Amino acid sequence: MQRFALTKLLAWKESPYRKPLILKGIRQVGKTWLLKEFGKLYYENTAYFNFDENEDLKQFFETTKDVHRIMQNLMLASGTKILPNKTLIIFDEIQDSPKVINSLKYFCENAPEYHIACAGSLLGVTLAKPASFPVGKVNFLQIHPMTFTEFLLASKDDNLIEYLQSIKNIEPIPDVFFNRLYEKLKMYYVTGGMPEPVKRWCENNDVDAMQDCISSILTAYQRDFAKHPNINEYPKISIIFRSIPSQLARENKKFLYKVVKTGARAREYEDALQWLIDGGIVHKVYRCSTPSLPLSAYDDLSSFKIYLADVGLLRSLCQLSVTAFGEKNRLFTEFKGALTENFVLQSLIAQSDIMPRYWSQTNPSYEVDFLIQKDNDIYPVEVKAENNVHSTSLKKYKELFSESVKLRVRFSLENLKLDGDVLNIPLFLIDYTDDLIKIALKSKDNND
Template sequence: MERTTMHELEKWKASRYRKPLIVNGIRQVGKTWLLKEFGRRHYTSTAYFNFEEQPEFREFFATTKDPSRILQNLMMASGQTITPETTLIIFDEIQECPDALTALKYFAEQAPEYHIACAGSLLGVALAKPSSFPVGKVDFLEMYPMSFSEFLLACGDENLAAYLESLDAVEPLPAAFFNPLYEKLKMYFICGGLPEIVLAWAEDQNVDEVQKRLANIITAYERDFAKHMSPKDYPKATLIWNSVPSQLAKENKKFIYRVVKEGARAREYEDALQWLCDAKLLVRVYRNSTPRLPTAAYDDISAFKLYLADVGLLRRLAQLDPSVFREGNRLFSEFKGSLSENYVLEALTPQFDAGLRYWAMDHPDYEVDFLLQRKNDVIPIEVKSEGNVEGRSLKKFKEKYGDAVKIRVRFSLANLKLDGDVLNIPLFLADSTDKLIGIALQELYGDEH
């Protein structure tokens, strides 16, 4: 299966400023497979070391920080050959060997001719801990679940993926493309983007197998809670994790601790919640008070929404049966359209550096699902999952902030269209949001955008 992240690895290899690389992402997102495939395609050889399966290798990093001695010991113990420039060295499950993380500094300073890439489960948690970390001496690459475009390629729909890639104008899509893309997106909502699940569907088209494997992955995540968290936080993390579908099913999706447990307070649950976010399993989207730059400066950290890292995981955790696939638009609108919102969040996150926020007003109630910072523009985004695409909150946002709002974006099941300053993007085109906004801004304001 092709991953767009492969292109980022190729740029890393070619960079004159290359440092040891840390690939971060949730468990089962395909980090190890990608690095091994990268080594197979672009290097003469690959030397692979797994600190969880081979704990004896950790000792080599505890006794010395000299790269030459470390590599010599690794080669002698493993029987693998390592040569500068032509061997990709993979340190997997590196969170199990903190000394190896520290050693990356010395590889960057003393042995830059060696190409080192690291991955690990719950690496975000390990990196969040105060320890001797090689600040400024490593490169980072964030790896996300497979996008809808990657899902199409994996399922043999290269023609549809190529069509999406070729779009260069904001104009309605022909039914010959719109209708099959709409149906394929339903299946993406069922499966999500974890490679094991996508492969299971692509090979056998067996929904029962998809259900079973998603359940197994969720169980593995929950075992990680027990294995890696403190005993006091483990039950709290489990309660938070299981509460996400019900939090998103509310009319107001703001995270409320008492939904987790009656009488729960933020200070009691914050550590468990932060662990889940550091593990990349949950994504926290803060409420933003005003659409100014930088958006992070106007966050209300007491108000936020929580989403899962993958739409398939959310559907499975919510116990939404795949049979909903056959019931018109219900898959997109179920529990207040939260699957659609989760999907849009996933699609937008890799495209833009600044994280997404949301905007809300009280008395009367208005809420814009997401705020997106693109270059020097703050763009309001609304996600509609039913036939009605009228957006009172999007309209209110424009009334309140006027000319500061250059464009508004609505994701829906309607066709691609620029209606005044409202850009309607079909949900299945979310991977192309940055490009489509650029085209629309140029059409509205000219070349400067």
């Protein structure tokens, strides 16, 4: 497996401003593997400490804040040599260890020569709690599910990646590449980007093992729901989670509490929903009332859509059989394109720290699926699951905000092309969105 996050980890290692690092990401997204692989590749040795497997380690942090004494105790307990600047120190499963989290402040201030990286399940939930936290004393790195490009790497399709990276102009993809990438994309919809299911498929092409793995991940998430400090929230979290397919199956995908449960109200379920968001299991996309900078200033807090963190998990949660892989475009059209929309959002989030928004208006009704911010420009994004690319909403958006629209972006199964100010990007090229937008803008300027 190859993860592009290794490049970011290497930049952290070499930064003169390096602080203890906290990796955030949903359960089984590969945080522990990534840190161990990073230590193996770029350090003399790795010292690994799991505070869930060995809870006795926590006492070293409870009796002192002297980081040098803590390091000495950890070395004695583990028998592992820890060398400043040469050893990667991994603190794993720290979500239930507030003293360990708090100690990162003192490692930052008093012992910057130690390279410490931390991870944990539901760490986002822990960090959202009002507790003593080393503000400004840690670095963060969000780990996302594997991208489609990383999936191609795992599938040993290096020639396809080499071709994708060679694209320098907006022109049609030859059929010999287009058709193969299209088939690979369908398989990605089935496996998703969680590393273990991808590994099961790529190594053995074992569909049953891959599906069992995804089912196990979903089961583990639902067991995690019981970890909410208020046990009364457990059934609410579970109900919201199970309602995601129903939310996304509607033509208007705005989140409605009444879809969760008849008569449900926001005040009863908003804490449960926030727990899922903090845990990174779902993404919340706000409606943007006015597409201006910064996007966050124009959030309509009462209108939002939710998506699952991974398209493969969504496919399984929707109980869509893997046999749909062989049924032409069914994977792209099932649930009114919900899988495709989820895939697009998942891919866009991995490329930017700014969460996409969506734009809509009523009377008459128009909706642009996503708004993405690149530098100081906002681009409207339309998602089309098939080859039908007619879009009245994208046209209406241009009419209303023509002065600020440099380019409109559409993801679909159509080939790569620039039609006026509409850039059509095949879904399998989504990881190259930034580069394609730059190429399209340059081409558009030359033509103007």
